[in-house]
Amino acid sequence: MATILLTGATGYIASHTWLALQSAGYSVVGVDDFSNSSPEVLNRIQELGGQRPVFAQADVNDGAALDAVFAAHRIDAVVHFAACKAVGESAAEPLKYYANNLGGLVSVCQAMQRHGVKTFVFSSSATVYGEPQFLPYTEDHPLAAMNVYGRTKLYGEQVLRDLEAADPTWNIAWLRYFNPVGAHESGRMGEDPRGVPNNLMPYVQQVAVGRREFLSVYGGDYDTPDGTGVRDYLHVMDLAEGHVAAVRYLLNEKKSVTVNLGTGVGVSVLDLVKAFERAAGKPIAYKIVDRRPGDLPAYYADATLAKALLGWSAKRDIDQMCADSWRWQSGNPNGY
Numbered sequence: 001m002a003t004i005l006l007t008g009a010t011g012y013i014a015s016h017t018w019l020a021l022q023s024a025g026y027s028v029v030g031v032d033d034f035s036n037s038s039p040e041v042l043n044r045i046q047e048l049g050g051q052r053p054v055f056a057q058a059d060v061n062d063g064a065a066l067d068a069v070f071a072a073h074r075i076d077a078v079v080h081f082a083a084c085k086a087v088g089e090s091a092a093e094p095l096k097y098y099a100n101n102l103g104g105l106v107s108v109c110q111a112m113q114r115h116g117v118k119t120f121v122f123s124s125s126a127t128v129y130g131e132p133q134f135l136p137y138t139e140d141h142p143l144a145a146m147n148v149y150g151r152t153k154l155y156g157e158q159v160l161r162d163l164e165a166a167d168p169t170w171n172i173a174w175l176r177y178f179n180p181v182g183a184h185e186s187g188r189m190g191e192d193p194r195g196v197p198n199n200l201m202p203y204v205q206q207v208a209v210g211r212r213e214f215l216s217v218y219g220g221d222y223d224t225p226d227g228t229g230v231r232d233y234l235h236v237m238d239l240a241e242g243h244v245a246a247v248r249y250l251l252n253e254k255k256s257v258t259v260n261l262g263t264g265v266g267v268s269v270l271d272l273v274k275a276f277e278r279a280a281g282k283p284i285a286y287k288i289v290d291r292r293p294g295d296l297p298a299y300y301a302d303a304t305l306a307k308a309l310l311g312w313s314a315k316r317d318i319d320q321m322c323a324d325s326w327r328w329q330s331g332n333p334n335g336y
Contacts, residue, residue, distance in 0.1 A: 002251055003027040005075045007060050007108055008082030010037040012191045013123070013180055013239060015045060017079065019189075020240035022049045026247070029073050030055040031066070032082070036194060038336035044189045060104040066111035077119035077247055080108055083152070086198045087127075087294075090148035101152035105159060118170040119250045120160070121243060126178045126232070126260065126299065128154045136232075136302040139176070139258050146294055164256060171256055173246040178232035178262035178301050180239050182321040183328035190328030191236075192335030201233070201321075204273060205329035208280045215284060217269050219291035222298070228269035228288075230298035232262040235316035235324070245310035262301025263314040272318065279322035280330070 004021055008014050009030025015037075021028050030042075030053055045053045054073070058065035060082045069075075083101045084090065090097040105122075112118065127150030129141050145154040157174055164170045181201040183190030197203040206212045220227040242261040249257060267275075273284050307313045316324075 001025045001027060002076035002247075003029060003074055004247060005029045005031065005069065005073070005078045007031050007078065007080050007104070008037075009055065010034065010039070010041040011081055013177075013236060014079070014081040015041050015189055016184060016236045017081075017240040017243045018045055018053070019049050019184065020237065020244050021247070022051070024244045024248075026244075028054065029069065029075065031058050031060065031069055033057060033059040036084070038192065040336040041189070048184065048186055048188055061100070061107050063107055063111055066108065067114065070111060070115035070117070075115070075117050077121065077250060078108060078112055078117060079121040079123070079243055079247065080105065081123045082108075083123065085149060087147050087149045088198060090152070094148045097148050097152050102155055102159065105156050109160075109163060118167070120170065121173045121175060121246050121250070122156065122160055124157055124174050124176045125150060125153045126176050126262070126301065128157060128176060129299070131296060132299055135298065136264060136300050137260065138302045139260060139305055171250045171254055173250055173256065174258040175242060175246055176258070176260045177239060178234050178260070178299075180236045181233045181325060182235040182237065182316065183324045184237065185324050185327075187324070187327035187331045190325065190332070192332075200269060200272065201325055204276050204284055205325055207284050207286075208276065208282065208326065209329050209333045211333070213285065215273065215286040216289045217286050218289060218295060220288035222291075224268055224298055226268050226270050229295060230266040230268050230300065232265065232300035233267050233272065233318060233321060234262050234314055235321045238314040238316050242306065242310070242312050245306075245312040249310050257309055259306040259309060260301040260303050261306060261312075262303050264301050264303050266298055266300040267318055272322070275318045276322040276326065278319065279326040
Protein backbone atom coordinates (compact mmCIF):
# COMPACT_ATOMS: atom_id res chain seq x y z
CA MET A 1 0.00 0.00 0.00
CA ALA A 2 0.93 3.64 -0.35
CA THR A 3 3.06 5.51 2.19
CA ILE A 4 1.51 8.67 3.61
CA LEU A 5 3.48 11.48 5.25
CA LEU A 6 1.64 13.27 8.09
CA THR A 7 2.85 16.69 9.20
CA GLY A 8 1.88 17.80 12.70
CA ALA A 9 1.61 14.06 13.21
CA THR A 10 1.37 13.93 17.01
CA GLY A 11 -1.36 16.59 17.22
CA TYR A 12 -4.97 15.84 18.10
CA ILE A 13 -6.49 15.17 14.67
CA ALA A 14 -3.31 13.85 13.03
CA SER A 15 -2.66 11.21 15.70
CA HIS A 16 -6.16 9.77 15.25
CA THR A 17 -5.73 9.93 11.46
CA TRP A 18 -2.45 8.01 11.82
CA LEU A 19 -4.33 5.09 13.39
CA ALA A 20 -7.14 5.30 10.81
CA LEU A 21 -4.66 5.22 7.92
CA GLN A 22 -2.83 2.24 9.43
CA SER A 23 -6.05 0.32 9.96
CA ALA A 24 -6.91 0.99 6.29
CA GLY A 25 -3.62 -0.62 5.28
CA TYR A 26 -1.46 2.46 4.57
CA SER A 27 2.09 2.95 5.79
CA VAL A 28 2.54 6.19 7.73
CA VAL A 29 5.55 8.44 8.29
CA GLY A 30 5.05 11.20 10.86
CA VAL A 31 6.76 14.57 11.27
CA ASP A 32 6.26 16.95 14.20
CA ASP A 33 8.34 19.35 16.30
CA PHE A 34 6.28 18.81 19.50
CA SER A 35 5.59 22.55 19.76
CA ASN A 36 1.96 21.78 20.58
CA SER A 37 1.94 18.04 21.32
CA SER A 38 3.60 15.38 23.44
CA PRO A 39 6.11 12.66 22.47
CA GLU A 40 3.95 10.32 24.58
CA VAL A 41 1.50 10.26 21.65
CA LEU A 42 3.99 8.05 19.77
CA ASN A 43 3.84 5.46 22.56
CA ARG A 44 0.04 5.45 22.40
CA ILE A 45 0.10 5.07 18.60
CA GLN A 46 2.42 2.08 19.02
CA GLU A 47 0.19 0.62 21.75
CA LEU A 48 -3.03 1.00 19.75
CA GLY A 49 -1.66 0.39 16.25
CA GLY A 50 0.57 -2.54 17.10
CA GLN A 51 3.61 -1.24 15.24
CA ARG A 52 6.48 1.09 16.03
CA PRO A 53 5.74 4.54 14.56
CA VAL A 54 8.05 5.77 11.80
CA PHE A 55 8.71 9.33 12.92
CA ALA A 56 11.08 12.28 12.50
CA GLN A 57 11.17 15.23 14.88
CA ALA A 58 11.33 18.25 12.57
CA ASP A 59 9.86 21.68 11.94
CA VAL A 60 7.94 21.86 8.65
CA ASN A 61 9.65 25.18 7.94
CA ASP A 62 13.02 23.36 7.85
CA GLY A 63 13.44 22.39 4.20
CA ALA A 64 16.60 20.35 4.80
CA ALA A 65 14.86 18.26 7.49
CA LEU A 66 11.94 17.62 5.13
CA ASP A 67 14.34 16.65 2.34
CA ALA A 68 15.88 14.05 4.67
CA VAL A 69 12.43 12.54 5.32
CA PHE A 70 11.58 12.37 1.62
CA ALA A 71 15.01 10.88 0.85
CA ALA A 72 14.56 8.16 3.50
CA HIS A 73 11.03 7.09 2.50
CA ARG A 74 9.12 6.64 -0.75
CA ILE A 75 6.24 9.01 0.00
CA ASP A 76 3.09 8.72 -2.15
CA ALA A 77 0.96 11.46 -0.56
CA VAL A 78 1.14 14.11 2.16
CA VAL A 79 -1.57 14.99 4.67
CA HIS A 80 -0.71 18.43 6.04
CA PHE A 81 -1.93 19.12 9.59
CA ALA A 82 0.94 21.19 10.98
CA ALA A 83 -0.52 24.61 11.91
CA CYS A 84 -1.30 26.86 14.86
CA LYS A 85 -5.05 26.83 15.49
CA ALA A 86 -6.22 29.14 18.31
CA VAL A 87 -8.49 31.93 17.05
CA GLY A 88 -7.77 34.26 20.00
CA GLU A 89 -4.02 33.77 19.84
CA SER A 90 -4.09 34.36 16.08
CA ALA A 91 -5.49 37.87 16.66
CA ALA A 92 -2.78 38.61 19.25
CA GLU A 93 0.09 37.06 17.26
CA PRO A 94 -0.75 37.34 13.55
CA LEU A 95 2.86 37.10 12.36
CA LYS A 96 3.33 33.79 14.19
CA TYR A 97 0.23 32.44 12.47
CA TYR A 98 1.12 33.62 8.97
CA ALA A 99 4.73 32.43 9.34
CA ASN A 100 3.76 28.97 10.57
CA ASN A 101 0.49 28.27 8.78
CA LEU A 102 1.41 29.75 5.39
CA GLY A 103 5.20 29.45 5.61
CA GLY A 104 4.93 25.82 6.71
CA LEU A 105 2.48 25.03 3.90
CA VAL A 106 4.78 26.55 1.26
CA SER A 107 7.82 24.78 2.74
CA VAL A 108 6.08 21.37 2.62
CA CYS A 109 4.88 21.90 -0.96
CA GLN A 110 8.37 22.98 -2.05
CA ALA A 111 9.83 19.81 -0.53
CA MET A 112 7.17 17.73 -2.30
CA GLN A 113 8.01 19.46 -5.57
CA ARG A 114 11.72 18.71 -5.11
CA HIS A 115 10.93 15.02 -4.60
CA GLY A 116 8.23 14.62 -7.26
CA VAL A 117 5.29 14.04 -4.88
CA LYS A 118 2.10 15.80 -5.98
CA THR A 119 -0.74 14.27 -3.95
CA PHE A 120 -1.73 16.52 -1.06
CA VAL A 121 -4.50 16.65 1.54
CA PHE A 122 -4.95 20.06 3.15
CA SER A 123 -6.37 20.47 6.63
CA SER A 124 -8.64 23.48 6.07
CA SER A 125 -11.52 24.76 8.16
CA ALA A 126 -15.15 25.87 8.07
CA THR A 127 -13.83 29.24 9.29
CA VAL A 128 -13.06 30.04 5.62
CA TYR A 129 -16.81 30.63 5.08
CA GLY A 130 -17.21 33.46 7.60
CA GLU A 131 -20.66 34.76 8.39
CA PRO A 132 -23.35 32.50 6.88
CA GLN A 133 -25.13 33.86 3.82
CA PHE A 134 -27.19 30.66 4.05
CA LEU A 135 -27.19 27.46 6.11
CA PRO A 136 -26.12 24.76 5.98
CA TYR A 137 -22.82 25.80 4.41
CA THR A 138 -22.23 24.12 1.05
CA GLU A 139 -18.81 24.10 -0.60
CA ASP A 140 -19.86 26.93 -2.94
CA HIS A 141 -20.78 29.28 -0.07
CA PRO A 142 -18.89 32.59 -0.43
CA LEU A 143 -15.52 32.63 1.36
CA ALA A 144 -14.90 35.42 3.87
CA ALA A 145 -12.86 34.35 6.91
CA MET A 146 -13.50 36.56 9.95
CA ASN A 147 -10.28 36.08 11.94
CA VAL A 148 -6.54 35.65 11.42
CA TYR A 149 -6.62 31.88 11.90
CA GLY A 150 -9.41 31.54 9.33
CA ARG A 151 -7.54 33.77 6.90
CA THR A 152 -4.44 31.59 7.15
CA LYS A 153 -6.63 28.65 6.05
CA LEU A 154 -8.32 30.70 3.31
CA TYR A 155 -5.00 32.00 1.95
CA GLY A 156 -3.56 28.48 2.27
CA GLU A 157 -6.38 27.19 0.08
CA GLN A 158 -5.54 29.89 -2.47
CA VAL A 159 -1.83 29.01 -2.45
CA LEU A 160 -2.79 25.45 -3.36
CA ARG A 161 -5.25 26.53 -6.06
CA ASP A 162 -2.52 28.66 -7.64
CA LEU A 163 -0.10 25.73 -7.43
CA GLU A 164 -2.61 23.41 -9.12
CA ALA A 165 -3.33 26.01 -11.83
CA ALA A 166 0.41 26.28 -12.57
CA ASP A 167 0.88 22.50 -12.56
CA PRO A 168 -2.32 20.48 -13.13
CA THR A 169 -0.52 17.21 -12.30
CA TRP A 170 -1.04 18.06 -8.61
CA ASN A 171 -3.99 16.26 -6.98
CA ILE A 172 -5.21 18.18 -3.93
CA ALA A 173 -8.00 17.64 -1.40
CA TRP A 174 -9.26 20.69 0.46
CA LEU A 175 -10.99 19.37 3.59
CA ARG A 176 -13.06 21.97 5.44
CA TYR A 177 -13.56 20.70 9.00
CA PHE A 178 -16.32 21.78 11.28
CA ASN A 179 -15.86 21.21 15.06
CA PRO A 180 -13.76 18.12 15.87
CA VAL A 181 -14.38 16.62 19.33
CA GLY A 182 -14.19 13.24 21.03
CA ALA A 183 -11.34 10.79 21.44
CA HIS A 184 -10.20 7.33 20.43
CA GLU A 185 -12.71 4.79 21.74
CA SER A 186 -9.95 3.08 23.77
CA GLY A 187 -9.66 6.18 25.94
CA ARG A 188 -5.89 6.13 25.35
CA MET A 189 -5.72 9.05 22.89
CA GLY A 190 -7.57 12.35 22.84
CA GLU A 191 -7.34 16.12 22.85
CA ASP A 192 -4.77 17.55 25.27
CA PRO A 193 -4.56 21.33 24.80
CA ARG A 194 -1.72 23.29 26.36
CA GLY A 195 -2.85 25.86 28.93
CA VAL A 196 -6.45 27.07 28.99
CA PRO A 197 -8.49 25.24 26.32
CA ASN A 198 -9.73 27.35 23.40
CA ASN A 199 -12.46 24.91 22.43
CA LEU A 200 -15.63 23.89 24.22
CA MET A 201 -15.25 20.14 24.65
CA PRO A 202 -11.82 20.06 26.36
CA TYR A 203 -13.01 22.82 28.69
CA VAL A 204 -16.12 20.80 29.60
CA GLN A 205 -13.89 17.74 30.15
CA GLN A 206 -11.62 19.67 32.49
CA VAL A 207 -14.58 20.95 34.52
CA ALA A 208 -15.89 17.37 34.76
CA VAL A 209 -12.55 16.04 36.00
CA GLY A 210 -12.13 18.87 38.52
CA ARG A 211 -9.33 20.82 36.83
CA ARG A 212 -11.59 23.86 36.32
CA GLU A 213 -14.39 25.23 38.48
CA PHE A 214 -16.99 25.99 35.84
CA LEU A 215 -17.59 26.45 32.11
CA SER A 216 -18.16 29.96 30.75
CA VAL A 217 -20.89 29.85 28.09
CA TYR A 218 -20.36 32.85 25.84
CA GLY A 219 -23.80 34.24 25.07
CA GLY A 220 -27.22 33.01 26.11
CA ASP A 221 -29.28 35.36 23.96
CA TYR A 222 -28.60 34.19 20.41
CA ASP A 223 -31.50 33.50 18.07
CA THR A 224 -31.17 29.73 18.58
CA PRO A 225 -33.47 27.20 20.29
CA ASP A 226 -31.91 27.68 23.75
CA GLY A 227 -30.07 30.98 23.19
CA THR A 228 -26.58 29.43 23.06
CA GLY A 229 -24.37 29.03 20.00
CA VAL A 230 -25.05 26.12 17.66
CA ARG A 231 -22.16 24.22 16.07
CA ASP A 232 -21.54 21.11 13.99
CA TYR A 233 -19.57 18.81 16.29
CA LEU A 234 -17.77 15.95 14.53
CA HIS A 235 -16.19 12.91 16.18
CA VAL A 236 -12.43 12.97 15.64
CA MET A 237 -12.46 9.36 14.41
CA ASP A 238 -15.09 10.23 11.79
CA LEU A 239 -12.83 13.12 10.78
CA ALA A 240 -9.82 10.79 10.67
CA GLU A 241 -11.75 8.40 8.42
CA GLY A 242 -12.58 11.39 6.19
CA HIS A 243 -8.85 11.86 5.61
CA VAL A 244 -8.46 8.19 4.72
CA ALA A 245 -11.32 8.57 2.22
CA ALA A 246 -9.65 11.68 0.74
CA VAL A 247 -6.28 9.93 0.38
CA ARG A 248 -7.97 6.97 -1.31
CA TYR A 249 -9.87 9.29 -3.68
CA LEU A 250 -6.76 11.23 -4.73
CA LEU A 251 -4.66 8.11 -5.31
CA ASN A 252 -7.42 6.32 -7.24
CA GLU A 253 -9.14 9.14 -9.14
CA LYS A 254 -6.09 11.35 -9.76
CA LYS A 255 -8.12 14.55 -9.47
CA SER A 256 -8.68 17.27 -6.89
CA VAL A 257 -11.65 17.70 -4.56
CA THR A 258 -13.05 20.25 -2.08
CA VAL A 259 -15.44 18.96 0.60
CA ASN A 260 -16.94 19.81 3.96
CA LEU A 261 -16.39 17.31 6.77
CA GLY A 262 -19.21 17.63 9.30
CA THR A 263 -22.33 15.85 10.50
CA GLY A 264 -24.83 18.35 9.11
CA VAL A 265 -26.45 18.48 12.56
CA GLY A 266 -26.36 21.64 14.67
CA VAL A 267 -25.85 21.10 18.42
CA SER A 268 -26.10 23.94 20.96
CA VAL A 269 -23.59 24.53 23.74
CA LEU A 270 -26.15 23.50 26.34
CA ASP A 271 -27.10 20.38 24.34
CA LEU A 272 -23.45 19.35 24.40
CA VAL A 273 -23.18 20.07 28.14
CA LYS A 274 -26.25 17.88 28.80
CA ALA A 275 -24.82 15.07 26.65
CA PHE A 276 -21.56 15.28 28.58
CA GLU A 277 -23.43 15.16 31.89
CA ARG A 278 -25.06 11.93 30.71
CA ALA A 279 -21.68 10.48 29.73
CA ALA A 280 -19.91 11.49 32.95
CA GLY A 281 -22.85 10.84 35.28
CA LYS A 282 -22.35 14.18 37.00
CA PRO A 283 -23.45 17.81 36.59
CA ILE A 284 -21.23 20.28 34.73
CA ALA A 285 -21.14 23.70 36.40
CA TYR A 286 -21.52 26.56 33.92
CA LYS A 287 -22.25 30.29 33.82
CA ILE A 288 -23.74 32.26 30.96
CA VAL A 289 -21.44 35.22 30.27
CA ASP A 290 -21.23 37.92 27.58
CA ARG A 291 -20.86 36.96 23.94
CA ARG A 292 -17.36 36.89 22.47
CA PRO A 293 -16.76 39.28 19.58
CA GLY A 294 -16.78 37.46 16.25
CA ASP A 295 -18.71 34.40 17.43
CA LEU A 296 -21.52 33.32 15.12
CA PRO A 297 -24.97 32.30 16.41
CA ALA A 298 -25.04 29.09 14.38
CA TYR A 299 -23.23 27.19 11.67
CA TYR A 300 -23.27 23.63 10.39
CA ALA A 301 -22.27 21.70 7.30
CA ASP A 302 -23.93 20.36 4.24
CA ALA A 303 -21.76 17.23 3.94
CA THR A 304 -23.59 15.56 1.04
CA LEU A 305 -20.71 16.18 -1.41
CA ALA A 306 -18.27 14.23 0.79
CA LYS A 307 -20.66 11.30 0.71
CA ALA A 308 -21.16 11.52 -3.05
CA LEU A 309 -17.47 11.88 -3.97
CA LEU A 310 -15.58 10.20 -1.14
CA GLY A 311 -18.19 7.72 0.08
CA TRP A 312 -17.73 9.25 3.55
CA SER A 313 -20.27 10.34 6.13
CA ALA A 314 -20.11 10.84 9.89
CA LYS A 315 -21.34 7.82 11.87
CA ARG A 316 -20.87 8.78 15.53
CA ASP A 317 -23.43 10.92 17.39
CA ILE A 318 -23.04 13.51 20.15
CA ASP A 319 -23.51 10.89 22.90
CA GLN A 320 -20.63 8.81 21.55
CA MET A 321 -18.48 11.96 21.18
CA CYS A 322 -19.07 12.77 24.86
CA ALA A 323 -18.67 9.17 26.08
CA ASP A 324 -15.32 8.81 24.30
CA SER A 325 -14.17 12.26 25.50
CA TRP A 326 -15.01 11.35 29.10
CA ARG A 327 -13.26 7.97 28.82
CA TRP A 328 -10.12 9.78 27.64
CA GLN A 329 -10.24 12.61 30.20
CA SER A 330 -11.19 10.49 33.21
CA GLY A 331 -8.45 7.98 32.39
CA ASN A 332 -5.89 10.74 31.71
CA PRO A 333 -6.97 13.60 34.01
CA ASN A 334 -3.81 15.60 33.28
CA GLY A 335 -3.63 14.66 29.59
CA TYR A 336 -0.48 13.02 28.24
